[in-house]
Amino acid sequence: MRARPATADDADAFARVVAAVADENRWIATEPPVDVAARAALARDWLQRGDRLWVLEDDDGRVVGCLGLHELGARGVVSLGMSIVADARGRGGGRALMDAAMAWLSDSEMHKVELEVWPDNERAIGLYERYGFEVEGLRRDHYRRRDGSLRSSLIMARLLSGPQSRPGAGT
Numbered sequence: 001m002r003a004r005p006a007t008a009d010d011a012d013a014f015a016r017v018v019a020a021v022a023d024e025n026r027w028i029a030t031e032p033p034v035d036v037a038a039r040a041a042l043a044r045d046w047l048q049r050g051d052r053l054w055v056l057e058d059d060d061g062r063v064v065g066c067l068g069l070h071e072l073g074a075r076g077v078v079s080l081g082m083s084i085v086a087d088a089r090g091r092g093g094g095r096a097l098m099d100a101a102m103a104w105l106s107d108s109e110m111h112k113v114e115l116e117v118w119p120d121n122e123r124a125i126g127l128y129e130r131y132g133f134e135v136e137g138l139r140r141d142h143y144r145r146r147d148g149s150l151r152s153s154l155i156m157a158r159l160l161s162g163p164q165s166r167p168g169a170g171t
């Protein structure tokens, strides 16, 4: 398995990964059914505005996972989202995607990376902790699902020590 930066040509595959994981209705905030064409267009928009996306390729070249970094609100803070299809999990793909994203972040102007995760997603939380993310808070009953249920999420984040915090940066 290998992670590589996504291009516009990967947008459809990227969208299919998100659609497949959303169909499980268990791990990510996106609810099924995902409109794959619309999601692919969104991925192309993200790339065009400079968001960083990676795809995970299985050994046969099939795209089985994706990771995105999005600057949404506060300057210098990126939000991370990632998904791997069910039959490709637990084989180091999560680590491959995180290695790629963290390597890019360590050399970026970003000072912080954050994410949200369902509190019962032990595998994802374990992966994030391994990369130095810490829990910053709990958003209690924050998300209303289509079935009317309310879900809490954990906010996790990691401060970065890239070029922006090295002596002399910005001078």
Ligand SMILES: CC(C)(COP(=O)(O)OP(=O)(O)OC[C@H]1O[C@@H](n2cnc3c(N)ncnc32)[C@H](O)[C@@H]1OP(=O)(O)O)[C@@H](O)C(=O)NCCC(=O)NCCS
Binding pocket: 021, 027, 028, 082, 083, 084, 085, 088, 089, 090, 091, 092, 093, 094, 095, 096, 116, 117, 118, 121, 122, 123, 124, 125, 126, 127, 130
């Ligand atoms: C979360 C996800 C990206 C992890 O990817 P993965 O390929 O399954 O994980 P990896 O094989 O790379 O394992 C990476 C690390 O995760 C952690 N991990 C894996 N399984 C775990 C488990 N059952 N419990 C706790 N931590 C676990 C470990 O730290 C592991 O490292 P190690 O194997 O060296 O100990 C993947 O399972 C996934 O896409 N799940 C569904 C979608 C999702 O939950 N996305 C995140 C939403 S916030």
